[in-house]
Amino acid sequence: MTTPGTAMPRARGIAPVRRPPGTTAAESRWLLWPPLVFFALALGFPLVTLVIQSLEGGGSAYIDALDVPAFAGSLMRTVVMAVVVMVLTMVLGTAYGLAVVASPAWLRFALLAALILSLWTSIMVRSFGWMLLELPRGAIYWFLGLFGLADEPIELYQTTLGMYPAMVAVMLPFAVLPVMSALQSLDREQLNAATIFGAGPLLTFRAVTWPQILPSVLSGGVLVFVMSLGFYVTPLLLGGPGNMTVSGVINAQMNQANRPDIGAAMSILLVGGTMIVYLIADRLFRVSEKWG
Amino acid sequence: MTIALSISDVHVTLGHNHVLKGVSLDVQPGEFVTLLGASGSGKSTLLNVVAGLQAVDSGHLTFDGVNVDKRPPQKRNVGVVFQSYALFPHMSVGDNVAFPLRAARRPAKERRAVAEEMLALVQLPGMADRSPASLSGGQRQRVALARALAANPGVLLLDEPMAALDKQLREQMQVEVTRIQRKVGITTVSVTHDQTEALTMSDRVAIMRDGVLVQVASPEDLYRHPVDEYVAGFLGEANLLPTAGGRILDDARDADVDGTAVLRPEDLELVPAGDACPAWHVEGTIHLLSFQGTRFRLELLTGAGRRVVCSLPTSVDASALVVGAPARVACRNPERVHVIAAPPSKAMVAA
Numbered sequence: 001m002t003t004p005g006t007a008m009p010r011a012r013g014i015a016p017v018r019r020p021p022g023t024t025a026a027e028s029r030w031l032l033w034p035p036l037v038f039f040a041l042a043l044g045f046p047l048v049t050l051v052i053q054s055l056e057g058g059g060s061a062y063i064d065a066l067d068v069p070a071f072a073g074s075l076m077r078t079v080v081m082a083v084v085v086m087v088l089t090m091v092l093g094t095a096y097g098l099a100v101v102a103s104p105a106w107l108r109f110a111l112l113a114a115l116i117l118s119l120w121t122s123i124m125v126r127s128f129g130w131m132l133l134e135l136p137r138g139a140i141y142w143f144l145g146l147f148g149l150a151d152e153p154i155e156l157y158q159t160t161l162g163m164y165p166a167m168v169a170v171m172l173p174f175a176v177l178p179v180m181s182a183l184q185s186l187d188r189e190q191l192n193a194a195t196i197f198g199a200g201p202l203l204t205f206r207a208v209t210w211p212q213i214l215p216s217v218l219s220g221g222v223l224v225f226v227m228s229l230g231f232y233v234t235p236l237l238l239g240g241p242g243n244m245t246v247s248g249v250i251n252a253q254m255n256q257a258n259r260p261d262i263g264a265a266m267s268i269l270l271v272g273g274t275m276i277v278y279l280i281a282d283r284l285f286r287v288s289e290k291w292g
Numbered sequence: 293m294t295i296a297l298s299i300s301d302v303h304v305t306l307g308h309n310h311v312l313k314g315v316s317l318d319v320q321p322g323e324f325v326t327l328l329g330a331s332g333s334g335k336s337t338l339l340n341v342v343a344g345l346q347a348v349d350s351g352h353l354t355f356d357g358v359n360v361d362k363r364p365p366q367k368r369n370v371g372v373v374f375q376s377y378a379l380f381p382h383m384s385v386g387d388n389v390a391f392p393l394r395a396a397r398r399p400a401k402e403r404r405a406v407a408e409e410m411l412a413l414v415q416l417p418g419m420a421d422r423s424p425a426s427l428s429g430g431q432r433q434r435v436a437l438a439r440a441l442a443a444n445p446g447v448l449l450l451d452e453p454m455a456a457l458d459k460q461l462r463e464q465m466q467v468e469v470t471r472i473q474r475k476v477g478i479t480t481v482s483v484t485h486d487q488t489e490a491l492t493m494s495d496r497v498a499i500m501r502d503g504v505l506v507q508v509a510s511p512e513d514l515y516r517h518p519v520d521e522y523v524a525g526f527l528g529e530a531n532l533l534p535t536a537g538g539r540i541l542d543d544a545r546d547a548d549v550d551g552t553a554v555l556r557p558e559d560l561e562l563v564p565a566g567d568a569c570p571a572w573h574v575e576g577t578i579h580l581l582s583f584q585g586t587r588f589r590l591e592l593l594t595g596a597g598r599r600v601v602c603s604l605p606t607s608v609d610a611s612a613l614v615v616g617a618p619a620r621v622a623c624r625n626p627e628r629v630h631v632i633a634a635p636p637s638k639a640m641v642a643a
Contacts, residue, residue: 187376187378189374189375189376189378190378190379190380192345192372192374192378193372193374193378193380194380194391194395195345195365195366196343196344196345196365196366196370196371196372197371197391197392197395197439197443198366198367198369198392198395198396198443199366199391199394199395200366200395203394203395207380207383207391207394208380211382212381212382
């Protein structure tokens with residue numbers, strides 16, 4: 001019996017054989033350069049600029065940033081918001097993924113098309129779309145009016161409640177896709193086996209399906225949480241000034257308060273915090289494997 | 293608990309494909325019946341019908357005389373060993389085996405006890421806490437069998453049970469599964485395309501072709517008395533030669549032929565030149581001679597160009613068997629000659 005630990009070095013030892021014939025490590029390594037250069041320019045350069053900017057006052061910008069009362073408040077709000085979006089998206093995304101897999105072909109196509117189209121559409125456009133729905137005399141008001149249910153203009157636009165549906169809709173694909181791929185790779189015979197051995201649909205889901213898709217549900221959730229920390233447009237448009245996120249506060253420092261150093265320090269704190277959350281979550285739930 | 297299984301006139305259509313065309317089969321309590329056929333013959337579909345995973349267009353299924361057509365798979369109390377074993381990878385071996393009892397809401401204590409008992413039956417005692425991933429292929433199959441038997445089902449269904457095993461392990465597990473089946477005494481229906489497996493394990497073998505049961509009989513009966521050329525060729529090697537009036541007619545015209553003789557290679561022997569020749573004989577020239585360890589394999593070409601395969605003991609003097617030389621082979625025991633009452637088709641030797 002070999003343990004994974006003893007099998008690993010052997011696997012590494014035969015790895016070079018799998019390279020296409022005629023290429024050596026040195027020859028194929030140049031393929032790594034284009035993405036590395038891209039990352040250096042697109043991610044590294046702005047990040048370094050931000051760090052330099054934030055350190056202009058000798059690091060005092062970080063202290064100033066933490067002293068801005070709106071920052072601490074928005075940080076708290078952003079994390080809570082990200083958690084709420086994460087939980088809602090995980091629940092809805094799992095249900096959506098199950099629906100896609102269980103549907104007949106035409107419905108599966110429709111569900112997938114809706115998901116992919118939403119993924120392809122700009123977040124700005126989608127947020128404006130939700131705005132049109134939620135305006136006091138918007139589409140929802142009109143629709144309710146058809147049934148005589150809307151006596152007075154609805155109060156949804158620019159409320160906390162109003163921003164969540166849009167944010168969940170924006171994030172949904174990132175929760176659905178990993179769940180769907182886990183469901184599709186599930187062995188059909190296992191479901192048949194559960195049925196044969198007397199399990200109803202509930203026990204089959206609880207005892208067979210759920211434990212095997214849980215890692216993907218979690219990894220989708222982590223991704224949604226991390227991405228939700230950077231929400232800017234949607235809460236701004238739909239949540240109103242009372243729901244300003246960290247991104248909003250950073251924008252205010254940069255463009256209104258004219259303190260780019262404080263804005264830069266806040267950005268670094270947000271990016272750093274997000275990275276720490278992601279790295280911990282990746283260790284715990286192996287997020288990157290589910291998306292690799 | 294073991295039951296009598298009765299399948300009568302079952303039809304199944306999948307899409308535009310008429311997969312089962314009126315299949316009837318009765319299985320006695322405790323009997324081991326194997327459905328043998330090429331892929332696409334409908335044997336797996338028939339197994340799914342018994343399990344309740346496949347609905348039927350028409351026909352009936354009874355367990356101990358009770359109609360179960362409308363009974364969902366959960367309530368049929370069948371045990372299945374799936375082709376891929378379908379063990380639950382996130383559960384321990386013990387939890388896998390006890391799953392049917394969990395579904396039946398049996399108390400945890402009983403579940404543990406039954407799991408231990410079943411694992412002992414399949415000779416994997418003390419493995420309850422292992423994970424399925426840490427087991428070998430043969431051990432996984434034993435676990436799948438233990439799980440299939442855990443809820444004391446009325447019927448055991450085996451879907452290509454040996455397909456995932458290598459050859460040596462396969463022979464070992466054939467013996468092992470048969471031992472357990474006999475010990476438990478459970479009515480068993482197995483599906484395979486492996487003729488050796490079917491012959492080794494079964495009380496009776498049902499040959500399936502294009503959605504129909506061609507012949508259902510004991511392994512020996514099938515081998516000795518096949519109803520048609522397909523069955524003759526499916527089980528082992530057979531020489532199919534045209535006959536008329538109790539003799540082989542090599543150069544026969546179609547009009548004279550009244551049947552097809554099935555001659556097994558091992559029932560043929562050489563007749564030295566000058567010796568009197570039994571009625572059932574063939575003449576030809578030696579086409580090929582190969583040494584196969586325990587036997588010689590001799591191939592003759594008859595005057596009409598038919599290939600006749602003959603399996604000879606190694607005690608035969610092989611020096612005279614030169615390619616191109618004339619030779620006569622005959623079957624001395626007329627009881628070993630089986631005649632199908634239909635002229636042979638063009639393929640003379642089916643492997």
